[in-house]
Amino acid sequence: MIWHVQNENFILDSTRIFMKAFHLLLFDGSFIFPECILIFGLILLLMIDSTSDQKDIPWLYFISSTSLVMSIMALLFRWREEPMKKEKK
Structure with a gap:
């Protein structure tokens, strides 16, 4: 159970980081x-x-x-x- 919650948190954090980086690269003009x-x-x-x-x-x-x-x-x-x-x- 603990592993499942930790895995979900890791997936959510990595998704947020990816989306923030994608947004900066896409709309900042450096992509x-x-x-x-x-x-x-x-x-x-x-x-x-x-x-x-x-x-x-x-x-x-x-x-x-x-x-x-x-x-x-x-x-x-x-x-x-x-x-x-x-x-x-």
Whole structure:
């Protein structure tokens, strides 16, 4: 029983830490988000393609087009942001 409670607390703490780091990286501007969407989509395609026995899977087209549209939308939303100014020495 004690191990179960400790395990749940560890999972909750690690999830909070991950979500805080993800939020900072995503919305702080220091994360290359559109490229990561495409890379995640490609990894997902490779995993599905390597584990599936079928030759032509309709989900592959959907996943690839969705990841492409999501990365384009992320680029368009970040387009109007001001560039970071360099500090003078």
